[in-house]
Amino acid sequence: MRKIKYLFLIIVSFFILDSCRKVERLPAVPHIEFTSFTIFDTLDILGNNSKAGKLKFHFEDGDGDLGLNAPTSGDTDSTNLFLTLFRKEGGVMLPAPDNDPLKPSSYRIPYMERLGQNKILKGTISVTFLYLFYSPTDTIRYDFYIKDRALNVSNVESTSEIVISVNKTYK
Secondary structure (H helix, E strand, O other), rough: OOOHHHHHHHHHHHHHHHHHOOOOOOOOOOEEEEEEEEEEEEEEOOOOOEEEEEEEEEEEEEEOOOOOOOOOOOOOOOOEEEEEEEEEOOOOEEEEOOOOOOOOOOOEEEEEOOOOOOOOEEEEEEEOOOOOOOOOOOOEEEEEEEEOOOEEEEHHHEOOOOOOOEEEEEE
């Protein structure tokens, strides 16, 4: 009986000490880090051969208000992942014009919410681009950032230079 009391006391003590740990805190402004960009062969929705690219990046948001609900009519804020395309011309990366066929469209990170005391969100986001029109010499780069529901804007990250015609993972 005495052993059971001591064992019970040890278990309760462990839980009490474990509950005293500080809750991790991060800033409310989201933070992102570029992880990789992978170019690969794929098929478009009509079954035609094409190229695709997959952007992967890590994110952290201290107050857990990342992502948007599904759009409804009248939504004015429907984008929260912003990308700027750069093309290599004459050895220099220059912003691509608005009518560039490789220019990405708007992207929406889905609504995320964490229940409980710790609201911090951390994870990896992957976005896939489809390249229907490109030349073997196209070299591009993306600058990108995210915005949370409180309109806090993250840092801007950049991909490495990407040659669209070469299947490869760029880090």
